[in-house]
Amino acid sequence: MKTHVRISRSTVSLPILIGIASLGLLALGATQVQAQDWVRTGTNLGAERIRIAAADFKAGSTDPQTPALKATFDATLYSDLASAGIFDLVSKSLIPQATPGTPQEISLPQWSAPPASAAMVAFGSVSDSRGRIVVYGWLFDTRNTSNPQVLGKQYNEAASQDSARVIAHRFADEIVIRLGGGINGIAETKIYFVSSRTGTKEIWAMDYDGQNQHPITHLGTTSLSPRISPDNTRLAFSSLSREGWSIKMFSLELGRPVSFPAGTAGGSNFSPSWSADGSKLAFSSARTGDPEIWVADQSGSNLRRLTTFRGPDLAPCWNPRTNAQIAWVSGRTGLPQIYTMDLDGANIQRLTDGGYAISPSWSPNGIGLTFSWNRKYGPGDPGGQDIYYFDIASKRWVQLTHEAGSNDYPSWAPDGRHIVFERTIGGHTEIWTMLADGTEQHQLTHSGNNFMPNWSWK
Amino acid sequence: MDSLLEGSEHLERELTPEPIIAPASVSFVLHGALFGALVFYGVLAGFFHKNTWGNAGPGGAIQVNLVSNAVPLPSENPPSQNVLATETPSKAPAPPAPKAKEAADPTAIAMPGKTQQTQQQPTQPKTQLHQPQQKPDNKAAFGEQAVTSMQRATQAQVTQSGPTSVSTGDFGSRFPWYVDGINRKMSTSWYKPEVDPRTPKGTRVYLTFTIYRDGSPSSVQVDRASGSPTLDRSCVHGVQRVDTFGQLPPGYTSSSLKVSYYCEY
Numbered sequence: 001m002k003t004h005v006r007i008s009r010s011t012v013s014l015p016i017l018i019g020i021a022s023l024g025l026l027a028l029g030a031t032q033v034q035a036q037d038w039v040r041t042g043t044n045l046g047a048e049r050i051r052i053a054a055a056d057f058k059a060g061s062t063d064p065q066t067p068a069l070k071a072t073f074d075a076t077l078y079s080d081l082a083s084a085g086i087f088d089l090v091s092k093s094l095i096p097q098a099t100p101g102t103p104q105e106i107s108l109p110q111w112s113a114p115p116a117s118a119a120m121v122a123f124g125s126v127s128d129s130r131g132r133i134v135v136y137g138w139l140f141d142t143r144n145t146s147n148p149q150v151l152g153k154q155y156n157e158a159a160s161q162d163s164a165r166v167i168a169h170r171f172a173d174e175i176v177i178r179l180g181g182g183i184n185g186i187a188e189t190k191i192y193f194v195s196s197r198t199g200t201k202e203i204w205a206m207d208y209d210g211q212n213q214h215p216i217t218h219l220g221t222t223s224l225s226p227r228i229s230p231d232n233t234r235l236a237f238s239s240l241s242r243e244g245w246s247i248k249m250f251s252l253e254l255g256r257p258v259s260f261p262a263g264t265a266g267g268s269n270f271s272p273s274w275s276a277d278g279s280k281l282a283f284s285s286a287r288t289g290d291p292e293i294w295v296a297d298q299s300g301s302n303l304r305r306l307t308t309f310r311g312p313d314l315a316p317c318w319n320p321r322t323n324a325q326i327a328w329v330s331g332r333t334g335l336p337q338i339y340t341m342d343l344d345g346a347n348i349q350r351l352t353d354g355g356y357a358i359s360p361s362w363s364p365n366g367i368g369l370t371f372s373w374n375r376k377y378g379p380g381d382p383g384g385q386d387i388y389y390f391d392i393a394s395k396r397w398v399q400l401t402h403e404a405g406s407n408d409y410p411s412w413a414p415d416g417r418h419i420v421f422e423r424t425i426g427g428h429t430e431i432w433t434m435l436a437d438g439t440e441q442h443q444l445t446h447s448g449n450n451f452m453p454n455w456s457w458k
Numbered sequence: 459m460d461s462l463l464e465g466s467e468h469l470e471r472e473l474t475p476e477p478i479i480a481p482a483s484v485s486f487v488l489h490g491a492l493f494g495a496l497v498f499y500g501v502l503a504g505f506f507h508k509n510t511w512g513n514a515g516p517g518g519a520i521q522v523n524l525v526s527n528a529v530p531l532p533s534e535n536p537p538s539q540n541v542l543a544t545e546t547p548s549k550a551p552a553p554p555a556p557k558a559k560e561a562a563d564p565t566a567i568a569m570p571g572k573t574q575q576t577q578q579q580p581t582q583p584k585t586q587l588h589q590p591q592q593k594p595d596n597k598a599a600f601g602e603q604a605v606t607s608m609q610r611a612t613q614a615q616v617t618q619s620g621p622t623s624v625s626t627g628d629f630g631s632r633f634p635w636y637v638d639g640i641n642r643k644m645s646t647s648w649y650k651p652e653v654d655p656r657t658p659k660g661t662r663v664y665l666t667f668t669i670y671r672d673g674s675p676s677s678v679q680v681d682r683a684s685g686s687p688t689l690d691r692s693c694v695h696g697v698q699r700v701d702t703f704g705q706l707p708p709g710y711t712s713s714s715l716k717v718s719y720y721c722e723y
Contacts, residue, residue: 048642120635147632150707179635181643182673182704365701 050179053090053111053118054078058101060127060134065159069133070126072164077122079209080172080187083442085417085435086180090116101125103138103149112142119143120150122175126164133159137171139178151178165211176415186413190456191420192216192226192235193431197448203237203250208413208433208455210444217250219257225271229278229298230457236260236272236281247272247283249300262296262303271315274298276323276457282306282316284328293328295343306345312336315359321366327351329358338371340392351390355383359409363416363436368392370400370410370419370436387421389436400438412436413455420444420453621720629715633707640669640703644719648696653723657686662720663693669715673702681718693721 056074059066082089094115100106100123111121124137139151153174157163166188173185186208195204198215203226206213217223219239226237235250247263250256260281263269267286274281278298285294288305291312296303307313311332319325319340327340338351338360351357351369356377360369369390376383385406390397401407405425412419420433429449434441622640624630630637663684667675678697680690697719706715 050638050642141635144631144634150633150635178704179639180704181639181700182702 049086049088050120051088051090051118052081052120052122052175052179053095053116054081055095055111055121055123056099057123057135057137058099058105058125060101060125060136061129063128066126066128069128069159069161069164072161073126073135073168076165076168077172080169080185081122081175083209083418083433083440084172084176084180084185084187085415085440086176090118099123102136103140106140108140108142108145108148111140120175120179122171128159131159133157133163133167135167135171137174139175151175162212180415183415183417184458186415186418186455189414189458190228190232191411191431191444191453192228192456193422193445193453194224194226194451195445195448197450201451203235204450206444208418210431210442213445216252217257219248223248225452226454227272227274228454228456229274230276231278232456232458234258234298236274236283238263238270238272238283245269247281259300260296261300262294263300273316273318273326275318276320282318282326284312284314284316293326306341306343308345317360317362317369319362319366320364321362327360327362327369329360335377338369338390351392351395356385361410361412361419363389363412364414365416370412372408372410372421387419387438398438400434400436401441402438404441407432409452411453411455414457418455420455422451422453621722623718624715629710633710636704636707640717640719643700643703644696644721647699648693648721650692650723652688652692652695654686654688657684657689657723659723661686661689662722663690664718664720665693665697666716666718667697669703669706669717671706671713673704673706675700675703675717684723686723689721689723693719696721 054074054077057070057077059070078089078092081087095118096110096116098105098107098110102125106121106123108121110116111118119142120139121142122137122139124135127134133156135153135155137151137153137155138149140148141150142148151174153171155167155170157167169187172187176185176187177183189208190205191208192203192205194201195213195215196202200220201222201224202215202219203217203223204213204215216226216235217237221240223237223239226235228235233251233253235252237248237250238245239248241248243264244266245268247260247269249258249260249263251258262281263272263283263285265285265287267289268291269283269285269287270291272281272283280295281298282293282295284291286292290310291314292308293306293313293316294303295306306326307328307330309330309332311330313332314329314336316326316328319327324343325340326343327338329336330339331337333350335354335356336358337354338357339348340351341348352371352373355373355375357371357373360371362369369392370387371390372385373388374383374385384403385408386402387400387407387410388397389400400419401421401423405423407421407423410419410421417436418433419436420431422429423432423443429451430443431445431450431453432441432443621644622637624637661684662682663680663686664682665678666681667678669675675697678694680694683690
């Protein structure tokens, strides 16, 4: 009797002990995860960045409005160049005190010498006269004393804070395209996203740097996964209505929804995606009972089905380079995985080898995909949902986010250097942006919950 | 009937014993003659022995005695005509013979108060004697090289201008930022892992290509091959991967730009 009791006690106490120990370990692990940092190092890590200095522009007039416009312009230009991803921007505290307004006033040795040590310097003047803001901007190569001018621009707009920002964006884009090897800058691009800050999930838009956030739709229902057309005129998204989940089309030019008959048939319709020429739209539809990938013309006609396999098929995404391939998520083997296929439904290839992979987004040059992947999905495997980059030719992948919340819905910027995504930390979802190598992560939204960002095409 | 006849004839031919005695004896004679000729040649060759290599005794190979395990090389220092600076100094003069000890006079009477002078042993002078110089050992070093001799290896010159050279007029001096842009673009589009790792470090392949006004490269050619096909191919692919190097500068009037670029493994 005694022995029996002893045995039973030990059998009871062991799991409890293990439980307590594992709880302690979990707590320890959680604190360690919070405290862990990532260091990136190595040799030959891409090209050296251009050291560029953005001088404070000279106020060209004594108008009382000028200082405010100049401050906006300087701050916007500085942040545009800092986030371009190709520059090593000289800190404001290291640049010379002089504010040259014209090429005659600049002394290049002052900028090329330490501590600025700039290879390039952007300078100019901002003036405000009779309600017009006039900006002269130059970009000079400090090491080339005989022929320093790389760029010279003049802008003339109606004076306002917005136009000061727009001019700064344009000038920054000119610098980026000139020094960045012919790839257009993204300073004038927009990000479309879903926000629930008005109570219902509506489609919102903002500038690429998180400024100027404003709602697009006021449907009073739940709208998801906005996708902007390549010509920036139409917005496709899925929305809940009396017919169930349907694909809606919203014209930004008209400011109202327009019809898209292919997206309203029975069954749930989700996740639209534009082809790069804007002529076609792929989406997921369960009108046959099983969610499959369908393709229709942008007018809603010419509907045809691409996938026929049993199991859910979702989240299509076109190869923007060839316009002839689609990557999508399929649950045909159980957990969702990323697949690619040709436009006729042939040549199906599975990319991911396991885990829980969703939300593919094809890079603008067509070489790789980003998607959200939980590589160790399942009970007892507390893997994180992180953004990965997958090189299609070599089938190798790189993890871009590390141990910071749950990350989903990556979307490429048109320059192929930036990625926007949503990150959930503690039940709070916000929009973040980062460079395509996972560095320089910045939060763009700070109020309410914001989901499913989509970067515009230009 | 006909076939039956033919068959019996065939059977008869089969049954008749073939004549083997005559051919066999011929064969025996021939083989015997061949064997006899071989033995005869061997015996005959023994009489006319020719000593071509080594000795006739066992181990008839040439034997080389290693005189030195190193090949003497000429001295690095040129022979000096200066007598004072000769490497082979004359020998130091022989130390003088010790003086014969003066024999104490047995008849002498020791004087009180006069101490006997202690005979001091001649001590070596404190100055450093001339050390004979070590003869330089002009041996060629084999096998593992000493660290000091490694420094004679030529170092690759690091050029400031980078791997791109533009062959059209003064483009490089007027628009160095564009040339830098080519370097940056190529450094991201050239994938080094594509190159066979056996390629020696520092191997270069030179390419030429043309950049049109819109920045697109074309007519990529290997100008000087590296000897490593994988390096040549990867460098060409690097250029082909680039969509655009960016529009040619507006101040540049010509329609295209000829570029020479090298990939160094």
